[in-house]
Amino acid sequence: MLLDILKGHLLLDAPTPWGLFFQDSASPQMEGIEELHNNIMFYLAVILFTVTWMMITIIRNFVATKSPIAHKYLNHGTLIELIWTITPAFILILIAFPSFKLLYLMDEVMDPSLVVYAEGHQWYWSYQYPDFTNEENEFIEFDSYIVPESDLEDGQFRMLEVDNRVIIPELTHTRFVISAADVIHSYACPSLGIKADAYPGRLNQASVYVNRPGTFFGQCSEICGILHSSMPIAIQSVSIKDFLLWLRDQMEG
Amino acid sequence: MFLQSVSRAAARSSAMPTTAIRSYRTVSGPMACLNARPQPVKKSIAPQQTRASSEHAISNPTLAGIEKRWEAMPPQEQADLWMQLRDRMKVDWHQMTLQEKKAAYWIAFGPHGPRAQAPKGEGLRIAVKVAQLTAVSVALFYVIHLFAKPQPKTMSKEWQEASNEYAKAEKINPIYGISAEGYEGKGFVQSPPAEKS
Numbered sequence: 001m002l003l004d005i006l007k008g009h010l011l012l013d014a015p016t017p018w019g020l021f022f023q024d025s026a027s028p029q030m031e032g033i034e035e036l037h038n039n040i041m042f043y044l045a046v047i048l049f050t051v052t053w054m055m056i057t058i059i060r061n062f063v064a065t066k067s068p069i070a071h072k073y074l075n076h077g078t079l080i081e082l083i084w085t086i087t088p089a090f091i092l093i094l095i096a097f098p099s100f101k102l103l104y105l106m107d108e109v110m111d112p113s114l115v116v117y118a119e120g121h122q123w124y125w126s127y128q129y130p131d132f133t134n135e136e137n138e139f140i141e142f143d144s145y146i147v148p149e150s151d152l153e154d155g156q157f158r159m160l161e162v163d164n165r166v167i168i169p170e171l172t173h174t175r176f177v178i179s180a181a182d183v184i185h186s187y188a189c190p191s192l193g194i195k196a197d198a199y200p201g202r203l204n205q206a207s208v209y210v211n212r213p214g215t216f217f218g219q220c221s222e223i224c225g226i227l228h229s230s231m232p233i234a235i236q237s238v239s240i241k242d243f244l245l246w247l248r249d250q251m252e253g
Numbered sequence: 254m255f256l257q258s259v260s261r262a263a264a265r266s267s268a269m270p271t272t273a274i275r276s277y278r279t280v281s282g283p284m285a286c287l288n289a290r291p292q293p294v295k296k297s298i299a300p301q302q303t304r305a306s307s308e309h310a311i312s313n314p315t316l317a318g319i320e321k322r323w324e325a326m327p328p329q330e331q332a333d334l335w336m337q338l339r340d341r342m343k344v345d346w347h348q349m350t351l352q353e354k355k356a357a358y359w360i361a362f363g364p365h366g367p368r369a370q371a372p373k374g375e376g377l378r379i380a381v382k383v384a385q386l387t388a389v390s391v392a393l394f395y396v397i398h399l400f401a402k403p404q405p406k407t408m409s410k411e412w413q414e415a416s417n418e419y420a421k422a423e424k425i426n427p428i429y430g431i432s433a434e435g436y437e438g439k440g441f442v443q444s445p446p447a448e449k450s
């Protein structure tokens with residue numbers, strides 16, 4: 001099993017068994033998050049080894065047999081206090097700068113060419129595509145419910161499959177506008193690197209630019225009631241041509 | 254019980270709440286004197302705290318074999334002795350007798366009270382007890398597990414192999430996962446084949 005982990009097959013759009021690392025990224029945002037994660041893990045490793053070494057050294061050199069007198073009235077050392085205050089502050093700065101850079105880059109929704117409105121309900125998601133209307137001024141609108149275990153077709157993912165997927169075109173800047181109808185939900189999709197709380201009476205937005213075709217699964221990520229686990233998210237990215245064909249189907253149907 | 258001893262220890266601050274862990278004698282007097290902060294001390298000890306430094310060495314018999322007698326001494330005597338030693342330490346330490354230096358060191362840092370040697374085999378007894386309790390929890394888990402619902406039908410080798418085909422058709426995980434070129438892992442397969450019923 002450890003070998004499997006080392007072989008990297010756990011670097012995994014859908015969750016996989018024993019998946020310990022991220023799912024494959026499908027957007028520049030997720031790539032940024034992964035890189036930040038790896039950067040921070042580097043500092044973490046350095047800190048872990050340093051602190052472990054310090055602890056072991058202290059234990060070995062100050063056992064009662066080696067150092068029988070307890071210096072219980074020695075409680076100040078200005079130099080060492082400066083060192084152990086300034087060093088962590090410096091490490092925090094090294095982590096904070098790339099972190100804030102990524103945060104503000106992700107926060108910005110760059111001139112999107114498509115808007116998808118996602119609304120959380122107890123317990124399903126509903127979607128609207130307000131950009132496209134037919135002659136009666138209607139826009140695309142549908143609900144997306146979980147597929148129950150008894151209705152799954154062979155090989156489909158339990159607790160992740162939905163009856164109506166969100167279809168978005170690849171290589172297109174898309175704005176997800178996120179809100180809720182009843183309680184707080186959270187719209188999340190790991191492969192796309194998005195997670196935004198859905199508040200009733202409030203609009204949140206997330207920028208999505210999918211750089212490959214595929215199907216990406218996510219789940220409601222804010223505890224919202226008893227079926228919180230049964231309102232999954234499935235986003236399918238298709239070529240622009242296929243998207244336009246789907247759009248025509250929806251408008252006519 | 255534990256809370257009581259913690260509050261007592263907090264008041265004294267130099268002793269640890271050991272009474273809750275092991276039945277050490279609670280050495281109230283000397284510990285109180287070791288502490289620099291003013292605090293409630295028994296009335297009989299209080300006047301001694303203000304005594305000036307003493308230039309008269311404490312007699313050897315008083316200090317002889319203090320390691321063996323200390324823990325059996327009543328707290329009052331312990332306090333008196335420690336106060337005498339403390340006064341002696343206020344003068345030039347070169348004037349202290351060897352016996353006094355040894356006694357002062359032993360009372361302050363010696364293996365008694367919270368620093369006493371753990372009873373023999375205590376580590377082993379703790380390890381055994383922890384192992385016992387862990388075994389009980391594991392047993393309890395398995396008993397509860399007996400009443401669990403059966404696993405969902407998706408937890409079978411056949412279903413998960415179908416998941417692999419499905420994932421490839423949907424181009425899922427094309428970078429490092431199942432749809433990647435040259436991928437050799439098991440994909441979604443993690444369960445044994447379904448039992449024929």
Ligand SMILES: [Cu+2]
Nearest residue numbers: 185220224228
């Ligand atoms: Cu929810």
